[in-house]
Amino acid sequence: MDSFWQKLPKPFFVLAPMADVTDAAYRRLIAESGAPDVTWTEFVSADGLYHTREVQKMLDAENPLMRDLQFTEGERPIVAQLFSSKPDMMAYAAEVVATLGFDGVDLNMGCPDRSIEKQGAGAALMKNPELAVALVQAAKEGVAKSGRAVPVSVKTRIGYNKETIDEWIPKILSAEPAALTVHLRTRKEMSLVPAHWDLMSRVVALRDVYAPGTRIIGNGDVRDLTDARQKVAESGADGAMIGRGVFGNPWVFAGRAYDDTSPAERLAALATLARYFEEITPPKSFQILKKHIKAFANGFPGAAELRATLMETESADELAAIVASYQLPSES
Ligand SMILES: Cc1cc2nc3c(=O)[nH]c(=O)nc-3n(C[C@H](O)[C@H](O)[C@H](O)COP(=O)(O)O)c2cc1C
Incomplete structure (x- = not known):
């Protein structure tokens, strides 16, 4: 077959x-x-x-x-x-x-x-x-x-x-x-x-x-x-x-x-990923998600500062709240 x-x-x-x-x-x-x-x-x-x-x-x-x-x-x-x-x-x-x-x-x-x-x-x-x-x-x-x-x-x-x-x-x-x-x-x-x-x-x-x-x-x-x-x-x-x-x-x-993806959609995808990450059973250390932060929060002015803030987060809710309140440079 x-x-x-x-x-x-x-x-x-x-x-x-x-x-x-x-x-x-x-x-x-x-x-x-x-x-x-x-x-x-x-x-x-x-x-x-x-x-x-x-x-x-x-x-x-x-x-x-x-x-x-x-x-x-x-x-x-x-x-x-x-x-x-x-x-x-x-x-x-x-x-x-x-x-x-x-x-x-x-x-x-x-x-x-x-x-x-x-x-x-x-x-x-x-x-x-x-x-x-x-x-x-x-x-x-x-x-x-x-x-x-x-x-x-x-x-x-x-x-x-x-x-x-x-x-x-x-x-x-x-x-x-x-x-x-x-x-x-x-x-x-x-x-x-x-x-x-x-x-x-x-x-x-x-x-x-x-x-x-x-x-x-x-x-x-x-x-x-x-x-x-x-x-x-x-x-x-x-x-x-x-x-x-x-x-x-x-x-x-x-x-x-x-390069065809926008910073806004990348950040939204990162927040979704953090949520899925928390749904894995048994849970993985949130630490492992952090290599994704580097890849997703990248390629716009201020990305380094945002990454530093996101690296401090310890849950999907915390990460999503920071992403939601973040003003991307092109939007300000
Ligand atoms: C972080 C990381 C983890 C990897 N883990 C595996 C693995 O579990 N099994 C495997 O066969 N290859 C693994 N690889 C090798 C990749 O599957 C792939 O062969 C390699 O990265 C080259 O392809 P790329 O240039 O498209 O990344 C890993 C590579 C990276 C970067």
Whole structure:
């Protein structure tokens, strides 16, 4: 049976997983502002899900893993991203997210975070391709146990210390993921150099040979849909993934560039986001919302002073009151 990946019109544009940024609150705001074709959750620890496997612990209102796995219908199709280096735990977690109603399961094979790599997960899997393939297989078996046909995809990079597209990409494609997102940098490059979109066509050519059914998504430095369309057209990818381009711009998938949004609508969106943020259960520290303040309250005279005031707030009501009484320079 065809998965939702097969039914997406091309090119398609998807929201990147970003820990503590694209949480349930921001995803909801983005869905309401012009939804992406596919939404990713932040990454979730498969081992964490495995270790809370008694049903009661799993459904405990205080379980932060369940908080990260909340979603609204407007976010569909929604893909849950998991990380692990242990096939049995990956299988279990894939079964759980399929049972929870997610439309897809994605395996993280690109995260450079030391705490993730120490577990042998994330980017470390590029150094252990056999295990990477086994994890995809395990996730597929886990999903099958749920009784639902949920496609398994992978998000990775172009190599570890150096670009190894010709070795790594065919290897991971041999596991036949439904989709493969390639962040066009090596692990070593972190996000410090421009993404190598010039290499994307090689990934696409390998897909054509090794796994024609796999959808290929390019990622890295895509600012907005205009930029995405151009990068996809030049590279032959099926779609593009946007991460940091959503900072302060939840309308990016509606085709708007940051500079086309007004300070007034950005501040109103920030107040809405603060409200959604408070509705997440169990609650996250209001502190985490503050990286959004920097992105939304930006780009007008007096923005720095307003940001400083907003940073002092501790609730959505307090933030909304300041935003409501603020006179933007152009309006005074
Ligand atoms: C704050 C932050 C958190 C991220 N968290 C994740 C994550 O949980 N899983 C993942 O696969 N990538 C994660 N990434 C990487 C992004 O998904 C994306 O690959 C990267 O930012 C490059 O795309 P961009 O230039 O469009 O931002 C994160 C990036 C940022 C900036």
